[in-house]
Amino acid sequence: MRRREIGAALLRIADTKGLQSASMREVAAEAGxxxxxxxxxxxxxxxxxxxxxxxxxxxxxxxxxxxxxxxxTPPTPAGMVYGTLTAILPTDEExxxxxxxxxxxxxxxxxxxxxxxxxGTAYPDALERFLARQIEAAGAASPADSATIAAGLLALTxxxxxxxxxxxxxxxxxxxxxxxxxxxLFGAVAGGGQ
Amino acid sequence: MRRREIGAALLRIADTKGLQSASMREVAAEAGxxxxxxxxxxxxxxxxxxxxxxxxxxxxxxxxxxxxxxxxTPPTPAGMVYGTLTAILPTDEExxxxxxxxxxxxxxxxxxxxxxxxxGTAYPDALERFLARQIEAAGAASPADSATIAAGLLALTxxxxxxxxxxxxxxxxxxxxxxxxxxxLFGAVAGGGQ
DNA sequence: GTTTTCATGATACGACTGTATCATCAAAAG
DNA sequence: CTTTTGATGATACAGTCGTATCATGAAAAC
Numbered sequence: 001m002r003r004r005e006i007g008a009a010l011l012r013i014a015d016t017k018g019l020q021s022a023s024m025r026e027v028a029a030e031a032g033x034x035x036x037x038x039x040x041x042x043x044x045x046x047x048x049x050x051x052x053x054x055x056x057x058x059x060x061x062x063x064x065x066x067x068x069x070x071x072x073t074p075p076t077p078a079g080m081v082y083g084t085l086t087a088i089l090p091t092d093e094e095x096x097x098x099x100x101x102x103x104x105x106x107x108x109x110x111x112x113x114x115x116x117x118x119x120g121t122a123y124p125d126a127l128e129r130f131l132a133r134q135i136e137a138a139g140a141a142s143p144a145d146s147a148t149i150a151a152g153l154l155a156l157t158x159x160x161x162x163x164x165x166x167x168x169x170x171x172x173x174x175x176x177x178x179x180x181x182x183x184x185l186f187g188a189v190a191g192g193g194q
Numbered sequence: 195m196r197r198r199e200i201g202a203a204l205l206r207i208a209d210t211k212g213l214q215s216a217s218m219r220e221v222a223a224e225a226g227x228x229x230x231x232x233x234x235x236x237x238x239x240x241x242x243x244x245x246x247x248x249x250x251x252x253x254x255x256x257x258x259x260x261x262x263x264x265x266x267t268p269p270t271p272a273g274m275v276y277g278t279l280t281a282i283l284p285t286d287e288e289x290x291x292x293x294x295x296x297x298x299x300x301x302x303x304x305x306x307x308x309x310x311x312x313x314g315t316a317y318p319d320a321l322e323r324f325l326a327r328q329i330e331a332a333g334a335a336s337p338a339d340s341a342t343i344a345a346g347l348l349a350l351t352x353x354x355x356x357x358x359x360x361x362x363x364x365x366x367x368x369x370x371x372x373x374x375x376x377x378x379l380f381g382a383v384a385g386g387g388q
Numbered sequence: 389g390t391t392t393t394c395a396t397g398a399t400a401c402g403a404c405t406g407t408a409t410c411a412t413c414a415a416a417a418g
Numbered sequence: 419c420t421t422t423t424g425a426t427g428a429t430a431c432a433g434t435c436g437t438a439t440c441a442t443g444a445a446a447a448c
């Protein structure tokens with residue numbers, strides 16, 4: 001319990017003040033515990049950061065699952081693509097927080113590749129394959145093209161998310177761009193989820 | 195001259211070890227000058243970081259211009275879109291370096307918004323409008339859709355760039371995905387840039 | 389009842405950070 | 419020739435960082 005509280009404090013700081021100012025003392029203060037306690041549960045700063053990344057991944061997975069479930073059962077393949085991508089896009093406070101923190105971790109791992117070894121590409125790869133399967137099942141593309149389309153859609157969503165966080169457009173505008181492309185792919189019938 | 199050398203040293207460190215480890219002492223050592231000198235030319239750390247961002251912008255602009263010019267004169271509108279987006283995509287060492295450093299600045303500005311005030315959205319906004327105009331001129335979309343398509347293409351390119359830096363795919367694979375989408379837009383005739 | 393284990397606190401150490409101060413040297417201005 | 423100005427060096431200061439050490443209390447094991 002204590003461990004998770006501290007992890008939550010880390011994510012809170014990473015979101016508001018950035019990962020680089022999430023020192024062990026700052027995390028301890030935010031969680032209302034002593035510095036020693038942070039050291040106790042996570043042996044080193046790397047341990048703390050790694051655990052935070054794992055917690056963040058859980059939060060994103062839960063959100064995606066929740067979004068897909070909200071589309072009604074059973075969801076169509078096209079609906080699952082809709083639900084997944086719109087869950088990732090930073091449109092409300094929760095998704096903004098998750099996306100922003102992920103961005104912070106992203107550059108941290110870029111500069112310190114030994115932090116997250118293989119854990120890096122596993123998640124997005126799996127997500128991409130999942131999307132490719134749904135696109136194929138929806139009959140929206142040939143098996144040969146579905147992987148390319150899935151990669152494009154995920155990259156598009158991530159890029160749109162970056163532009164939202166950067167203040168270039170708001171969540172609604174980004175959602176409109178995403179919907180435009182999804183509608184062209186699925187033929188504008190696959191109900192706008194959420 | 196001296197000022198520019200120091201700025202180059204900053205960008206070199208930002209690329210290899212990340213922006214957060216680009217301390218003034220480290221930059222001074224990399225540039226082969228004293229710490230005092232870095233303070234002299236840029237009054238504060240913010241000044242140094244801001245100047246580095248400006249230099250980086252110059253490098254990207256120069257690269258895009260070079261890529262477009264390499265398409266032959268006069269380039270077609272479709273060719274300019276090709277040239278611009280493939281110049282941004284991290285396919286060689288120079289573009290990898292630029293993209294990686296931009297990513298570092300991106301999260302830094304996200305966490306410290308007062309660093310780059312208005313300089314933030316101006317550049318990508320202009321780029322997006324430029325692309326929209328070219329798409330419209332190429333007759334590839336209605337004026338109403340061209341803005342949406344341009345935003346999508348830029349976001350797609352940025353997202354693909356992130357996946358390349360993250361090691362999820364290499365530059366060639368990302369280029370293939372980008373070409374796939376551009377070919378669908380322009381009708382597969384607009385010669386493969388570069 | 390004693391011993392071991394888990395959980396927590398207080399504090400110290402050395403390294404690093406950005407910034408500031410004082411001094412020096414060369415060249416240009418007057 | 420003197421004075422001012424631009425460029426450079428050496429060093430100091432106060433703060434923060436991650437980590438380590440020593441100590442204490444409570445609960446569980448035996």
